[in-house]
Amino acid sequence: MNYFRTMLLLAAMTALFMVVGYAIGGTGGMTIAFLFAVATNAFAYWNSDKMVLRMHNAEPVTRASAPELHEMVARLAKQAGLPMPKVYIIREPQPNAFATGRNPENAAVAATTGILQLLGPDELEGVIAHELAHVRNRDILTMTVAATVAGAISMLAQFGFFFGGARDRDNGMGALGMILAVLFAPLAAALIQMTISRTREYSADRLGAEISGKPLALASALRKISSTAQRIVMPSAERNPASAPLFIVNPLSGQRMDNLFSTHPNVENRIRALEAMAGASGRGPGSGRGGNPGLDAGIPTRPSPIPVVRRR
Template identity: 60%
Template sequence: MFNLLKTAVLMAAITALFMALGAMLGGQQGMVLALVVALAMNFFSYWYSDKLVLKMYNAQEVDATSAPHFYRMVQELSQRAGLPMPRVYLIEENAPNAFATGRNPENAAVAATTGILRLLSEREIRGVMAHELAHVKHRDILISTISATMAGAIGMLANFAMFFGGRDSEGRPANPIAGLLVAMLAPVAAGLIQMAISRAREFEADRGGAEISGDPAALASALQKIHRYAHGGIPMEAAERNPATAQMMIMNPLSGGGLRGLFSTHPSTEERVARLMAMAGGRY
């Protein structure tokens, strides 16, 4: 119930941002048009944003025939978590990462890169996929996927505002300084919305994943390996093209700098590892 409330607040906040930008671009008519667009996007995001995100990463669905070991691992972890079996995807990508998406546990999907399967041991992969299933169990995936889709749209609309300016309610050119401020603040606000939501969510998914897999130390080890790779200077190209999706990943895949830094929503790897090792030491 709490996550449904957070989703409603997120959608309302981003709708308000759309309306502010619409008013800057076209006065009252622009604000009304932005409201219509925002409502349509809210509808699309609820029903189809998971498919859009999977398409962004060119994720390919696999099954017990095409990826038997990985598929059965997810199946076993889903049973341990008391969840329906999600759809399972692989992404042909060297950068090690993974995410979950979908509007509820009955319509969930988990995706992992081929790079993460090569980098990690079987124990560590189990820890990572248990983390993603914890997101599904906690019903984080709806708000995560919607925020990725809509914050990306906010960024595009802000760029449009920056390059094309707008008109006030009487048809006169809008104040260029005000227009520039709105264009700059919109993606900042969208990023802050995501940041406020996702940091605590990652800690809870780490804890939930450790409980599902029964191996907090394996997840801690996986995070350390992914962190070292992510800071080796090799970018994840799909994430660089779609930075609003970065908060869905188990580890921030962005190289940083510019507007991409706004979407760096994950807590520090060191703190995540320390919490997991404390769980392992205390036998949780």
């Protein structure tokens, strides 16, 4: 059902793109908008991972340069039934992580130095498992295409604002319709993108908890990441806000409320869902399959962070 809903949302965004094209240039504009959407989606399909990693200056790491992190990703990928993804480090103090790639065979997982220093091993496992869940669900391609089309709609709307719509008889919306499309289409596209992202985060939390076997460790990680990220700005994310839905927690400043303008669900809602999952599965305190009993019980513990890879 989630997959079907996402396809409907993407179809709605494509239709919105065509409406803006029609408002600006009539039937000819709609055709051009459709062709442009196809071209941008094709480009995003083949290059989304490289684009996002470059946006955030991600550095590839290997088993030799970051053995503990690399081994953790490899073990969790095996548990998830996935090929080994590429592993990247982002030298940013804000704790966060994301996955990218058009399919499981071309996936990458990136973690900031901040998250490696903040979280203990069980918590970091939960985060990595969450990102691998996105890979297994093929969410990354969906969210990247949504972000690409949303950006194209905004660009097209700006073009219409500066140059005006078609004056020929093919433009059936008229001047008022064009103005409304130009003003409200970017907002509608943003809302669609946010809805896609927020729906997928709950699914990835659940599957990630199943992969790691430690739902309460993931809940603890979300609480730590959210509270710390609010105090630390991530410049690369602020420069590229379209990439925000890819992160496990919203990396943008001033975007913490669970409303229509948030790219992620409220963290406390996600934590409650994970705690309910742990209770339903009998994973109470200390039952987190190799986890830290104090962490699973909600008792503050001293984290053992993964060493941050050194520059070579």
